[in-house]
Amino acid sequence: MIDFANEYLIPGLVLGSIYALGAVGVSMIFAILRFAHFAHGDLMTFGAYVAFAVVVAFGWPPLAALPFAMLGTIVAALAIDRYVYRPFRRSRPIVVVIASFGVALMIRAVVMLVWGVQPEPYQTGIQPPLETLDPLRIQSKHLVIFGTAIALVAALHVLLTRTKTGKAMRAMSDDADLARITGIGTERVIAWTWVVGAVLAGAAGVLTAIDTQVKHTLGWDLLLPLFAAAILGGLGRPYGAILGGFVIGVVEELSTYPLFGDDPLVSPGYKTGVAFAIMIVMLIWRPQGLLRGRLL
């Protein structure tokens, strides 16, 4: 039982907390701007590398570099929205999707141009698991990732329920036309959506890099699970996206559990396929997601 928790449940929750952070942005952008943002993964990569630069320059721990990563990602996201996506506001959403592929390429190119393609960890050396929690073996970095994610989710909750901006965002993701009639400023909400999405994406990027290492395909590789999580939770439902993220993360890890005999149920190489399978099943049977999100 303890082995099960150590080897499958805890990695699943760690992965899930990263997915949750990324999926919230994907889900909100889908609902408010009405397009699938394929550059979201690369925004995560960008955030991870901003933190990497700070870590290298000042020798700080990665967590201290987190605010800089978030700030950098916000600036990048707002600039991209201003110069790439805004001119498309009135055209068909599918054109913006194509443009977002272009943006994904551009962000990744900048990352490769500045930092190269060699994957690098934030900090070298093996971290022993924390001894206080024995027999649970939790590495301190996993605790950091999970804790940061929970803190950010709590902050998101406060923003969405206690502030006017957050309520406007929820209203707009529920029904954009109705929100506009009641006098909610569209562009302001869009800008806040990018800020929230970018903060969470930047954080998710840094957390992923803390768990593994920074590399230029870091975010792109996560894109599929992010969309799966957003769709599973229901598009436009931030809480659904968080739930979806955790479900996808845990299921992905559990899928390698040797349920029959000694071989893993799904060979680890195909883990990403599990997220995809869940997504396809959801799209066919319940496209509105678990929490009844919107359908485009």
Add this chain to the structure above:
Amino acid sequence: LELGGLLLYFTSLLTVAGIYAVIALGLNLNWGMSGLFNVGIAGFFAVGAYVSALLTARPVDAEAYAEAAVFLGQPAPVWWFAGALVSAGAAWAGLRARRGLPHREAAERGLLALAVLAAVASLGAAAMTLRELTLASPRAGVGGLGLPMPIGWVMAAAAAALVAWAVGRICLRLRSDYLAIATIGVAEIIRLVALNFERLTGGAVGVRGIARPFEGMARPWGEIALMLLVFAIVTAVYAFMQRARNSPWGRVMRAIRDNETAAAAMGKDVEAFRLQAFVIGAAFMGLGGALTAHYLKILTPEATEPLYATFLVWVMLIVGGSGNNRGAILGAVVVWIIWNATELLSGYLQGLGRIRIPLELLGRPDELVIDSVQLALRIAYLRMFLVGLLLVIVLQRFPGGLLRERPPRLAGERG
């Protein structure tokens, strides 16, 4: 560069541009004519590439192959191709019979049963062959059927079409954004299979020893002949696509693309038409994959990277002009030339040695030393940025692309 080198350079440039043109024409059928947002080109490309490579590669261990794969004096592949042919024919006949009178139902059932039986048998034979081969020599699973190249190419297109059919049945009912996510997922899964199913695909090492057409000919002539062959294929595909575009079928596809509800109200089976366009487009992507595999002679999962096999093709189609077949070809050539021009730039930079920039202006006594080899490597990434930028600029400023779509005139319409 001397003249001979220059000739070879342009031959290879145009050969690859031609292969890209085939894929871009396939995408034009998907997106330009039918509005299907297929971002999984890399997947269909990979299926085609691997199928053709595996079917045509020379046997790794000829003796083991000969011992394991002969049945009634015929090599096993012959048997399972015969089985596949019989089953396809029977299925076709069965489907034809379904359109006939009710009393044909018995014949139809029998034919379908036969088809299923033959398909199962041939698949079983194929699996047995592969198993025998892998047992005979551990690495023989990679390739080693030694079939002629044209069969490989046709099977590549057929396999890509088959995968597209399965994907389309499930995903085409989804709205465009969802279809994009689904196709990108399929491509990712196929890449995972290519990477992890080592017995079949050779994993990260890939498939080697793939035959290239005309490789027996002397140095420049073989390359030139291959280029001409690719041009001929592009021409044939272009003629096919123009025919599709001008036909009533093409008209229905445009109607569905521009107003799905209206097309459905006119009695068109939207889902069936979409599936046809999706499958046929994917077949040409598979053909493009096969041509690439045979051109490169080795095939690794890296060759099916989404960057090369998906995004570049999208940029080509958007820049050239989606909906326009000539635009797809022009876009493929133009974008591929731009893509390669940056390579020349980085080649030039590599020759510069160390570049020293004094930092006096910043008030520092030292100087910034840039290793030009490193810089040249980085410049190679710059083109990725430029291609992304090109895509965004074309979408924002010139949404029609270089050659705008000009739908064929309808009967009775004045030009």
